[in-house]
Amino acid sequence: MRGGRAAGVRLAGGEEIKARVVVSNLDVRRTFLETVAPKHLPPEFLAQVRRFKIRGSSGKLNIALDGLPHFPAIPHGSPCTRGDMHVTDTIDMLERAYDDWKEGRWSRAPYIDMLIPSQIDPTMAPNGKHYMSVFVQYCPYKLADGEWTPQKRQAFGDTVIDTIARHSPDFKDLILHAEIRTPHEIEAEVGLTEGNIFQGELTFDQLLFNRPIPGYAQYRAPVRGMYMCGASTHPGGGVMGAPGANAASAILRDLRLAQST
Amino acid sequence: MTAAGTPRYDCIVVGGGHNGLVCAAYLARGGRSVLVLEAAGQVGGAAVTREFAPGFQVSACAHLLHLMPGALMRELGLSAQGLKLAAQHLPTTALSGDGAHLSLAPAGLAQRLPADAVAYGEWQALGQRLAAALHPVLTDAPPRLGTGSWRARASLLRLGWRIRRLGRCDMRELLRIGGMNVQDLLDERFESPLLKGALAVDAVLGTNLGPRSPGTVLTLLYRMAAAGGAEALAQPAGGLGALSTALAGAATAAGAQIRTQAPVARILVSADRASGVVLASGEEIAADVVVSSADPKTTFLGLLGSEHLDAGFTRRVAQLRTGGLAAKLHLALERLPQFPDLDRQALRGRLLIAPSPQYIERAFNHAKYGEFSAAPMLEITVPTLADPTLAPPGKHVLSAIVQYAPYSLRSGWQAQRQSFTDLAIDTIGAFAPDLRDCLHSAQLLTPPDIEREFRIAGGHWHHAELALDQFFLVRPVPGAAQYQGPVAGLYLCGAGCHPGGGVMGVAGRNAARQVLREAA
Ligand SMILES: Cc1cc2nc3c(=O)[nH]c(=O)nc-3n(C[C@H](O)[C@H](O)[C@H](O)COP(=O)(O)OP(=O)(O)OC[C@H]3O[C@@H](n4cnc5c(N)ncnc54)[C@H](O)[C@@H]3O)c2cc1C
Ligand SMILES: Cc1cc2nc3c(=O)[nH]c(=O)nc-3n(C[C@H](O)[C@H](O)[C@H](O)COP(=O)(O)OP(=O)(O)OC[C@H]3O[C@@H](n4cnc5c(N)ncnc54)[C@H](O)[C@@H]3O)c2cc1C
Numbered sequence: 001m002r003g004g005r006a007a008g009v010r011l012a013g014g015e016e017i018k019a020r021v022v023v024s025n026l027d028v029r030r031t032f033l034e035t036v037a038p039k040h041l042p043p044e045f046l047a048q049v050r051r052f053k054i055r056g057s058s059g060k061l062n063i064a065l066d067g068l069p070h071f072p073a074i075p076h077g078s079p080c081t082r083g084d085m086h087v088t089d090t091i092d093m094l095e096r097a098y099d100d101w102k103e104g105r106w107s108r109a110p111y112i113d114m115l116i117p118s119q120i121d122p123t124m125a126p127n128g129k130h131y132m133s134v135f136v137q138y139c140p141y142k143l144a145d146g147e148w149t150p151q152k153r154q155a156f157g158d159t160v161i162d163t164i165a166r167h168s169p170d171f172k173d174l175i176l177h178a179e180i181r182t183p184h185e186i187e188a189e190v191g192l193t194e195g196n197i198f199q200g201e202l203t204f205d206q207l208l209f210n211r212p213i214p215g216y217a218q219y220r221a222p223v224r225g226m227y228m229c230g231a232s233t234h235p236g237g238g239v240m241g242a243p244g245a246n247a248a249s250a251i252l253r254d255l256r257l258a259q260s261t
Numbered sequence: 262m263t264a265a266g267t268p269r270y271d272c273i274v275v276g277g278g279h280n281g282l283v284c285a286a287y288l289a290r291g292g293r294s295v296l297v298l299e300a301a302g303q304v305g306g307a308a309v310t311r312e313f314a315p316g317f318q319v320s321a322c323a324h325l326l327h328l329m330p331g332a333l334m335r336e337l338g339l340s341a342q343g344l345k346l347a348a349q350h351l352p353t354t355a356l357s358g359d360g361a362h363l364s365l366a367p368a369g370l371a372q373r374l375p376a377d378a379v380a381y382g383e384w385q386a387l388g389q390r391l392a393a394a395l396h397p398v399l400t401d402a403p404p405r406l407g408t409g410s411w412r413a414r415a416s417l418l419r420l421g422w423r424i425r426r427l428g429r430c431d432m433r434e435l436l437r438i439g440g441m442n443v444q445d446l447l448d449e450r451f452e453s454p455l456l457k458g459a460l461a462v463d464a465v466l467g468t469n470l471g472p473r474s475p476g477t478v479l480t481l482l483y484r485m486a487a488a489g490g491a492e493a494l495a496q497p498a499g500g501l502g503a504l505s506t507a508l509a510g511a512a513t514a515a516g517a518q519i520r521t522q523a524p525v526a527r528i529l530v531s532a533d534r535a536s537g538v539v540l541a542s543g544e545e546i547a548a549d550v551v552v553s554s555a556d557p558k559t560t561f562l563g564l565l566g567s568e569h570l571d572a573g574f575t576r577r578v579a580q581l582r583t584g585g586l587a588a589k590l591h592l593a594l595e596r597l598p599q600f601p602d603l604d605r606q607a608l609r610g611r612l613l614i615a616p617s618p619q620y621i622e623r624a625f626n627h628a629k630y631g632e633f634s635a636a637p638m639l640e641i642t643v644p645t646l647a648d649p650t651l652a653p654p655g656k657h658v659l660s661a662i663v664q665y666a667p668y669s670l671r672s673g674w675q676a677q678r679q680s681f682t683d684l685a686i687d688t689i690g691a692f693a694p695d696l697r698d699c700l701h702s703a704q705l706l707t708p709p710d711i712e713r714e715f716r717i718a719g720g721h722w723h724h725a726e727l728a729l730d731q732f733f734l735v736r737p738v739p740g741a742a743q744y745q746g747p748v749a750g751l752y753l754c755g756a757g758c759h760p761g762g763g764v765m766g767v768a769g770r771n772a773a774r775q776v777l778r779e780a781a
Binding site for chain 2: 051053092095096099102203204205209210214215
């Protein structure tokens with residue numbers, strides 16, 4: 001910060017880099033609670049950032065397989081196994097899975113969205129072996145019965161693996177390695193606060209003109225020269241690129257205006 | 262009267278619930294000849310006083326009066342019609358398992374929960390500002406979109422202007438919280454689970470929603486707007502039935518006729534217009550306009566018949582969510598049970614068993630799967646404290662709304678009635694250890710009972726669920742949101758219309774205005 005506007009960044013290593021404009025791809029909580037000193041921000045704005053809802057609810061398993069698992073319910077040779085496979089059973093099951101999240105535990109019967117991309121792109125696994133990507137809901141960031149532990153993480157993973165195995169008898173035997181990711185690891189490794197996959201919940205109070213903060217939905221931070229471009233901003237998360245593109249136009253417009261005056 | 266002597270009316274009102282009576286009164290005051298046809302033996306619909314055990318009377322569905330606009334009550338001269346309030350400004354107390362009950366009165370709060378008391382004051386002030394901006398929305402027919410009518414446009418502009426006039430801060434807050442769930446809102450503002458539970462009750466009472474369901478801030482704001490922002494809970498002397506009697510008096514005084522035990526079997530249509538009704542007895546009565554206070558499914562699919570409706574409209578009506586979740590428990594008591602940690606003043610008021618939003622959410626979870634709550638949420642009153650005439654001398658009545666009791670119970674109400682009754686009694690008994698010893702008899706009204714006894718399809722508090730897709734511009738369904746259905750001359754005036762249920766009378770008044778404006 002210099003003269004009331006953003007003037008660049010300092011890296012963790014101490015290196016300083018100057019710039020006219022700083023754009024943050026981090027979620028709004030990290031951006032304003034961790035990279036800008038509070039004294040530069042309006043207190044009402046900070047209060048709203050603190051209450052920005054960013055509760056994690058998803059987990060992920062990355063599984064290395066010794067071969068292609070067999071799903072008896074899917075006819076042999078069907079293209080279905082090459083695509084996205086869901087374990088969703090019924091609406092009631094999804095609702096009960098969510099009830100578990102509300103109680104601060106992972107779903108005992110989780111909703112699963114899985115894919116074996118190495119069938120389409122063999123470069124993702126050694127010859128004859130496969131990689132399976134498993135997206136799981138619900139998995140809370142905070143557990144009601146205390147902190148996450150490696151044992152609990154394993155138990156969560158086992159729940160997911162058992163669920164898949166119910167649909168594929170040879171699945172468990174093919175597992176070479178399973179990487180289990182709860183919202184905690186997602187936060188630590190990817191930098192998504194609380195492991196929320198959209199950098200903030202997509203509820204009405206955080207959508208459209210309310211995203212990320214009412215009054216600050218135009219990608220401009222309350223600090224001159226500073227912008228936001230991550231999934232925390234409109235139109236939100238998913239690998240979409242729209243927040244980035246929208247932010248770039250806002251910045252270019254401001255730079256042109258600054259130039260012409 | 263026509264020349265031949267067969268009576269013919271300007272308006273027939275089907276159903277003498279409070280909305281039907283309000284509508285009839287305003288129509289009669291507008292110079293129309295009006296006949297109200299009520300199927301039951303008494304008027305009032307879900308706002309009636311009934312004997313439920315020998316000598317014991319109770320407000321059978323609705324038991325607290327807090328939504329009817331004072332202006333409406335004055336306009337209709339209800340006090341001149343004999344309406345008296347046995348109690349008003351009743352306090353609300355949130356019951357706590359450890360006996361540390363919480364009064365929501367400002368003084369009680371400030372003492373117990375200083376931080377929450379400040380937050381509560383701020384929330385009430387904000388709520389009142391928002392409610393004042395939204396209140397006018399309730400008092401007129403919703404605008405009809407896509408018609409280009411100047412009335413509709415003006416009405417929408419007025420709404421936009423009122424919201425804008427709130428100022429930037431309040432407007433932003435309204436647009437932020439309007440679509441939220443009440444649990445998130447309460448978590449932002451308050452600490453005490455007990456206080457949060459009590460406030461969440463107002464958002465979910467009578468609905469198929471839990472505190473985490475989307476739209477529950479809207480239902481809460483709505484209730485605040487309807488109550489004029491000030492939660493003044495009142496109890497009419499003689500129960501809610503006395504209110505209905507006074508409304509009937511006002512309608513009659515204005516010239517309306519009322520017939521009870523006159524169930525309407527069909528609404529007649531000739532030349533694509535409603536032309537009268539046929540009673541179950543076969544009697545035909547002609548009218549220029551038919552206004553129904555029966556719920557929309559009963560009105561359109563039962564009384565009118567889908568042969569007069571297009572398929573899309575029929576489907577929308579058939580798909581209305583109308584399954585009720587509120588049961589009513591009535592206890593006849595030989596004497597007043599001891600609530601050890603409650604003073605008399607609190608006991609006269611409204612007692613809530615909803616110790617946290619999570620408690621309510623868990624109660625709601627069961628309803629999603631067709632079960633009743635293992636630990637239900639209750640709103641309790643002991644009306645005989647303010648009005649001893651409801652019971653034999655020295656005896657008492659307890660009236661409670663018990664949620665959630667889904668209309669379609671998976672195991673069937675027949676088999677479960679007694680266990681749910683016992684569960685509800687024991688839930689109250691946890692706060693009044695001698696309750697069972699005082700018990701003379703108990704009555705439980707489940708949503709199917711309410712459907713049968715009050716002729717509300719689904720037995721729902723609001724006739725049709727109060728949720729965003731059945732709200733305001735599209736209530737009860739698109740194409741009938743201005744109190745008028747697709748058949749000319751047929752109007753709606755009950756809780757199924759904007760602004761919904763509760764003993765408010767506003768739907769009846771808005772509908773009457775619409776009839777007087779359109780069917781000149
Ligand atoms: C398990 C999971 C599965 C998902 N599945 C899908 C899917 O199938 N399809 C889909 O469309 N979306 C999916 N998503 C959502 C999607 O991945 C995200 O919404 C999207 O990637 C967010 O992109 P972003 O660029 O806004 O933010 P991010 O991808 O979070 O980028 C922020 C970047 O900032 C970096 N960073 C953080 N702090 C600092 C700092 N102080 N200094 C420097 N750099 C920092 C981070 O390391 C990160 O690289 C999934 C998300 C998860 C977690
Ligand atoms: C358990 C419960 C508790 C409640 N508690 C409260 C409360 O404490 N406070 C509050 O404000 N609200 C409460 N409500 C909501 C409130 O009672 C209703 O929303 C309101 O009474 C509805 O009024 P209405 O006039 O629109 O319809 P109704 O009261 O349902 O009136 C419709 C009338 O039409 C009649 N009818 C139907 N079909 C025919 C026919 N074919 N021919 C002739 N007549 C017919 C019916 O008999 C009935 O009299 C409660 C509701 C329930 C279910």
